[in-house]
Amino acid sequence: MKQKKKHSVMEQVKAARKQSREEEIQTHGKSINYRKVIASKMQYNRKKNKADDEVLPYLLHLTPKGE
Numbered sequence: 402m403k404q405k406k407k408h409s410v411m412e413q414v415k416a417a418r419k420q421s422r423e424e425e426i427q428t429h430g431k432s433i434n435y436r437k438v439i440a441s442k443m444q445y446n447r448k449k450n451k452a453d454d455e456v457l458p459y460l461l462h463l464t465p466k467g468e
Contacts, residue, residue, distance in 0.1 A: 426432055440446070 422432060
């Protein structure tokens with residue numbers, strides 16, 4: 402069987418990432434997610450505003466025919 406060549410560049414990148422992650426955990430006490438999008442509280446959010454409405458704007462009263 403042939404031995405596969407290991408990519409030394411990928412190993413260096415992997416080691417650098419691991420070291421960076423460990424330093425981050427030491428400084429902050431946990432890993433930080435840099436890609437998470439934090440929504441602004443001041444920005445208008447229609448979905449949240451509609452969920453807060455307790456009363457529906459349209460109420461249909463259905464009555465049986467013939468009455």
